[in-house]
Amino acid sequence: MTEEPTSNQDLGLDGDLLAYVDGTLAPEKMAEIEARLARDPEARAATASWRHHDNLIRQMAQAADDLPVNMRIAALERDLVAKLQARKRRAFLIGPALGRIAASVLIFAAGWGAHSLYGSATQMAGGAYPQFVAATLTGHQVIQQASLQQAEFLPEQLDEALDWMSAQMQRKIDSPKLERLGYQVETARLISADTGPIAIFHFRDAQGKRVTVSITPHAPGQSDYKLRVVRLDKDSMAYWTDSDLDYSIIGEVDVGQITTLAAAVRE
Amino acid sequence: MSLKTEVTQHTASLRRYALVLTRDATAADDLVQETLLKAIDKADTWQPGTNLRPWLFRIMHNTHISDLRRAKTRSDAAPDLPDPVVPDHQHTRLELKQVLQALDQLPDAQRKPIILIALREMSYAEAARSLDVPLGTFMSRLGRGREALRQIVSGIGKGKLSVLKRKGSL
Numbered sequence: 001m002t003e004e005p006t007s008n009q010d011l012g013l014d015g016d017l018l019a020y021v022d023g024t025l026a027p028e029k030m031a032e033i034e035a036r037l038a039r040d041p042e043a044r045a046a047t048a049s050w051r052h053h054d055n056l057i058r059q060m061a062q063a064a065d066d067l068p069v070n071m072r073i074a075a076l077e078r079d080l081v082a083k084l085q086a087r088k089r090r091a092f093l094i095g096p097a098l099g100r101i102a103a104s105v106l107i108f109a110a111g112w113g114a115h116s117l118y119g120s121a122t123q124m125a126g127g128a129y130p131q132f133v134a135a136t137l138t139g140h141q142v143i144q145q146a147s148l149q150q151a152e153f154l155p156e157q158l159d160e161a162l163d164w165m166s167a168q169m170q171r172k173i174d175s176p177k178l179e180r181l182g183y184q185v186e187t188a189r190l191i192s193a194d195t196g197p198i199a200i201f202h203f204r205d206a207q208g209k210r211v212t213v214s215i216t217p218h219a220p221g222q223s224d225y226k227l228r229v230v231r232l233d234k235d236s237m238a239y240w241t242d243s244d245l246d247y248s249i250i251g252e253v254d255v256g257q258i259t260t261l262a263a264a265v266r267e
Numbered sequence: 268m269s270l271k272t273e274v275t276q277h278t279a280s281l282r283r284y285a286l287v288l289t290r291d292a293t294a295a296d297d298l299v300q301e302t303l304l305k306a307i308d309k310a311d312t313w314q315p316g317t318n319l320r321p322w323l324f325r326i327m328h329n330t331h332i333s334d335l336r337r338a339k340t341r342s343d344a345a346p347d348l349p350d351p352v353v354p355d356h357q358h359t360r361l362e363l364k365q366v367l368q369a370l371d372q373l374p375d376a377q378r379k380p381i382i383l384i385a386l387r388e389m390s391y392a393e394a395a396r397s398l399d400v401p402l403g404t405f406m407s408r409l410g411r412g413r414e415a416l417r418q419i420v421s422g423i424g425k426g427k428l429s430v431l432k433r434k435g436s437l
């Protein structure tokens with residue numbers, strides 16, 4: 001075979017040669033590079049040297065595996081594991097950044113299609129509705145105060161979510177039971193609002209229709225709310241107080257269906 | 268893989284890398300300890316779900332750069348290796364010494380990519396992340412560094428090997 005030495009080329013900038021030496025070359029390029037190396041002595045010498053030097057360096061590095069166990073390193077390793085596990089737990093609980101919280105609240109407030117709902121909610125904030133209902137529906141009020149604990153949980157984390165929410169609210173929180181009506185929980189969140197912590201559960205049925213349930217501790221000294229059902233443009237809403245907790249439920253359903261859903265939550 | 272297993276594996280990698288960087292077992296363990304201490308302190312900067320290895324190596328790089336004492340150790344060093352692991356063959360030992368001497372002549376920006384990739388424990392992208400440089404920059408430094416290393420070793424080798432040949436050692 002005729003050798004074709006390449007001169008004046010910067011072999012080190014040839015990504016294919018680097019990948020060849022490091023075993024990361026795409027299989028379809030392998031034959032092409034091997035053919036090139038067969039006719040290019042300079043590239044052949046370069047790749048052989050790179051590989052040889054790598055082997056020597058790696059051999060030296062592996063000597064570390066035979067060094068005596070270092071007890072101080074072992075202790076630090078344990079401390080690091082503990083810190084990283086704590087970090088993971090915290091990230092799991094606090095997880096969403098403010099932006100995600102903002103987005104989630106807006107999903108709640110506006111995700112029903114609903115500039116109209118948002119408008120209704122804003123109007124309600126200063127109206128005759130309970131503050132916890134207005135705070136839940138009026139996204140900006142919640143966002144502005146969402147600087148305390150917030151968390152978001154997936155369906156498979158629901159048990160853990162309920163434990164944590166119960167601890168935060170110092171009351172036992174149960175998951176709304178809407179499954180028998182064809183709704184599956186999508187996420188559970190805890191946000192901090194003017195009125196205190198609010199647990200929000202998002203559900204969706206097979207047709208994609210969404211229902212949201214919020215639960216928050218009932219403000220001390222205030223009278224309980226009797227069940228009230230309200231029609232809001234495309235959506236319906238119900239709210240009430242039960243066992244020191246205020247509930248609200250809103251969905252893309254009519255008044256009859258929201259009453260049925262509210263009854264399921266109250267069970 | 269549990270977090271504990273992962274950290275144990277990464278600590279072993281850090282120790283290997285530190286040994287090549289420092290050429291001294293005690294200095295290597297000091298560097299690993301310092302790295303772990305900083306990692307404990309900075310645990311909140313780790314994003315769960317992301318690869319721990321580049322994060323730990325980045326801390327080691329920053330620790331190493333800021334530690335002037337270790338720079339002195341490296342410049343003074345000859346290989347200090349446990350005998351059973353380092354090849355007994357005189358030629359290989361000489362070659363290793365030449366490569367390490369040549370590595371010392373390279374700028375840090377080229378030396379570290381070469382060592383990181385030689386260890387075969389990180390992808391190009393992870394190694395680039397651990398050095399906080401874009402992948403393209405990393406590849407360029409790796410390639411240029413390898414070529415520079417080859418040229419330096421070739422220059423060193425011609426002189427020393429010819430002496431050995433004259434003495435009939437090879």
